[in-house]
Amino acid sequence: MTSCQPAETPRNAQHLPFLDGMRAVAALTVLGNHIYAQVWTPSFQKFPPPQLHVLTQFLVIGHLAVSVFIVISGFCLMLPVLRNDGVLPKGAWHFLKRRARRIVPPYYASLLLCLLMIATVIGEPTRTLWDYPIGYTLRDVVAHVILVQNFYATSRISYVFWSIALECQIYLFFPLLVRLTRSRGIFVAVALTLLVGYGLQLGLEGTRIARGYVHFLGLFGLGMLGATIGRGVGEPWERLRERVPWTGLALLFAAITAALSLSWGWEKSVARFPYLDLPAGLTGMCLMVACCRQNPGLPGVIFTWKPLVFIGGFSYSLYLCHAPLLQWIWQTFLMRSSLSDVAQFGVLLGAGGPALIGLAYVFYLAFERPFLNTRRT
Template identity: 35%
Template sequence: MPVPVQEIQTVPKTSNQHLLYLDSLRALAAIYVVIHHAVLHYYPSIKDLSEYQLTPTQSILFQFLKHGYYAVDLFIVLSGFSLMLSVIKNDYLIKGGYLKFIKRRIIRIIPPYYSAVLISLLLIWFFIKDKSGTQWDVCIPVSRVDIIRHILLIHDFYHSSFPRINDVLWSVAVEFRIYLFFPLLVYLWKKQGIMIALFTSVIISLAGSIALIYLSNGNTDINLTAPGVSPYIILFTTGMLAAEFSYSASDSTNYIKALYYNASFGKKILAPAIFLVLFILAKNLLKNVQSPNTDSIIKYLMDVLMGILFGFTLFFLSTTIQLNRNNHWVIKALSWKPLAWIGTFSYSLYLIHSPVLQLLSKYFLAPIEISTSTKSYLLIIIGTTSAIAIAYIFHVLFERPFMGLKNKPKIIPIISV
């Protein structure tokens, strides 16, 4: 039965609705990263599984678990979506202006980040400073320059510092940098329109990439894989667009939501399918191009594609909830409170899980004479459970105290990666 436009309801500006599915998605992304790193721990070349003698079951499992960057893509899209929700509720204005916004972001993101840096350094110094033949080896040794770059949030620009200390911290620098552009994007969104804001994010991303390519000609240590804001500012803006389509009170967005839900299944997946086909074609063409930047271009395109697909997912979930279809099986699954609870401290889980996995690997699994695959499975189970427990303690000590130092928005606060 067709859904009339009048039945589409947006979240009221006075609503305190807690969007459980956002917390659950954060939890799933964080848990996926932990499991990905548990596998990567013993299979560092997981991107090329042909190097290992794997069973068919292992090959299928590891193929699914080797895409850790996709979880980062989801985190970035969720960040744009969450921040845009509060902007929409405030008539497309940032509460308190630019400086207050940046102050809130600093208070929310930086103290837990610096705490994770310090704890990781202490663990390296006393317990996990030796090479072990695992993925952790990329985090050590740590130089004075690495520490300074991490403090300044510029370590993602350098190959030599990118994975040091704790190999997940690069994304915190990237996302915090994106926050600096958010007020500009909101201003353009309100004054010039959505397309200008989207175009601006693309220009910023391309300009950053071109600048890095130019700098890399004179400095081979410049990292072109995932530094700066490229391509993640595009994903961030995609999340903003998903929030606009999902929760804007305008007649046009309500019409789009009704049109989407009244469409056939084939039409609903048409746009994501087109993006997927275009990516596959582009990836195959680029494989034949002999260029040192080919891998970076392929990853750039894949990240943008995943960002668009995640944006569609958020639009689907939000619209489903607004149509009071909470009995939809996806909504029910993402409303599971234990999963949503993990999502409330997913930032801490992301920050601290890597050294936890190495501690378990070195002091618990290494002394046991079992196969590498068995160690990997055990690290997935024990490591994920332990990381969640320790992350909650970290959250209570180093994240939650700072969450109370700012005015918390009605919509759940952004979780960085």
């Protein structure tokens, strides 16, 4: 069961559309989270009316969508390894260069966009979620340039950038995880990512290390495991992939996540994110394996829906640039309006969301697509 060969697929089947669909769902969930927080910012004691109290769960599921993004990343990066007999194609240095080319230029473009917009049109406090990004210092800028802002400036310049730094840091460990997988097996490698990640996160609670969400290393490992189960060949992997009820397991882990979050309430859930991230990550892993089956069922139908696949193709750009654009849209069209908070939320969700998707696509064409690697997963 430690075979690292890919499942046999047609030559043109290296791109898996369901991954784009899952990226889209995750990105749109994050967008919904931030639209909620744009109107009802908890730190300013702004909340929806009691009959819409369930919307406070946006404060939880937005973060959990980022957790699923990390699982997807581990899944995707493991696929070339599986296709290359368990080793990184062309070695670790080639891998890191390709990742840097793919991730860093669009990120720097969005970083510059945020700084320019703060300097010109969205730099004043408005008692919204955007009040945090505008209070940055030179140290915060340096932290963002060298990609350590998850430890030092989590919400400065843009409140979404912390996860970009975290993912880049995880990339540095991926070559070691590949070697460990080849020598000790995928289960040992994934167990180590969970033990180290969660050990540091919980053992160093309250420190800068824990502030960096280092337990996401374990979620990345779950993605690696999902890829190996979903795309590995040989009778053991095929039996595991086809006989285990992966969709049912995904529903179970999603139900556990929801039950914990609803019973804790949003404040305790935010404080206990690491405990929710694990079942949320397992949900994402199980869904990806389900989509790899000969009959993927409902997950395959949902995540290969063409509009989702399209949005997923530029979900990175949507994630990077939506925060300042959301503030600009709200500040320009809604801040001085007579609309109620509920109406503003509806307008942002129904009209602002599609507008942000369109603007993100323009950003993608200008700053992401030129740096795409030739092969996509």
